[in-house]
Amino acid sequence: MLSIVKRILGQIKNDKRSMGLLLFAPLLVLTLLYFILGDSNYVPQIAVYDMNEKFVTELEQNAHVVELNEKPETKEYLEENGIEALLWKDTTGTHIELLEQNSKSATALKAIQDTNKALQPAPAQSELLISYVYETADDNQLDSLSYVFLGVISFFFVFILSGMSFVRERFGQTLERMLMTPISRMDVIGGYTLGYGLLSAIQSVVIILFAVYVLQLSVAGSVSLCILVMILMAFSAVSIGALVSIFANNELQMVQFIPVVLIPQIFFSGLIPIDTIPFGLGNLCYLTPIYYGCAALEKIMIQGKGFMEIWPWIAGSAAFIGVLFFVNVLALKKYRRL
Incomplete structure (x- = not known):
């Protein structure tokens, strides 16, 4: 038994990602909670x-x-x-x-x-x-925060699905064999992003329709606009999942990125008003794709806004997808064996 304990401790010691998960990630999340949920000294x-x-x-x-x-x-x-x-x-x-x-x-x-x-x-x-x-109708708290739950839940599951799938492709050496052919890295990333993005888009449509017509969540604006925003969020999540998976060697390491990549974004989803976050940390929201999606969903579902009022957030989501696409293409260069 002692030999097994020694082997496990040795493996964790040599695994920098596991050590980071155990030591760094909890401190990061607790620090964010301290700054964001502590006394903000916000004056209305x-x-x-x-x-x-x-x-x-x-x-x-x-x-x-x-x-x-x-x-x-x-x-x-x-x-x-x-x-x-x-x-x-x-x-x-x-x-x-x-x-x-x-x-x-x-x-x-x-x-x-x-x-x-x-x-x-x-x-x-x-x-x-x-x-x-x-x-919101009947003071339903789920209605008042529906845009947060829809955005976060969809983003989380798409990130896990796409990231795990990319890691599995690499673990099975499918990706490496593909990169040994004349196919370009841009085609590889484009194919994977579009393929998983379409599956995630279907998931987004199902989530919105279920929330609106089965759970009867209140939507003051257009359901079609909600679907558009959710689809853009899905493609953003796929792109982030692809980027993170490039630096993960297996499924466990992929999961280890969740506290660092996903949890901090939740704080900028609208769960907490951005301008009440102290020390200017609210400005970090512009670096998180989940902010653009949830902000647009809030304006549609709660305030009943139309496309002309939410287009800056839609443009922000589209810009993130484009930037992440090219970053993924560059990051994939490490696997080119030609």
Whole structure:
């Protein structure tokens, strides 16, 4: 038994990827969790109209306050100016209008409620009436985060499928034999990407249709646009799976890349609002393909946006696919034996 233990420890010691998985990957994930889910010191921006000066002064202790001379159209104003909440008062009470339910809105709402409590029992304050521009049906939390779950689940399984398949092709020396023929590396990567991409696209269509028509998830916009975004995410996942598999010698090593390649991307999927992440780490989202897909899905499913509003995110996904394709072609050069 001791000899088996010694052999296993020796194998792990000589396997740098396993050592990295045991030591580096957990520290990386915990560090990201610390920065992303810790105290962000995020200060919400709140616009106020027709509120008394005492309330505004107290609110400025908890938020950046923008005072308005007239009440704007709530939806356009909040979207275009990056304001978390619009606060105004009439005879029925104090109205709080927010864009959607997320942690940014919760921070703004807390700032207003704290201000209201601080001024109590001042009689000038009235009942708080809260409403959301994009409010999910029946307050279903799955609906409000459906774009995250759809994007992450699809991306994860496509990454595993494509990566494992590429490793198996290499392990069986199919890829090496193919590269000994006059076929170009670009043709090889293009063939594999298109083949697995088409299978993954079918999976994406099935996932969307099942979610919408069987699980009855709410989609405010076009289901066809959701399918388009999911297909682009599938091709991105295939390309990343292909790239990672080039540096993995077997299926186990492929799995070891998950904590480093996939888990960090989940933090930029929309599960946490990007601009609440401290130290500017939210800008890393532009380096993760899952961000572009989930951001586009959010605008379609929650906000009901059309193609003209989401095309920058679609272009970002397409650009990632193109860049990863050429990186894979270059990386495959190490297996050319001619």
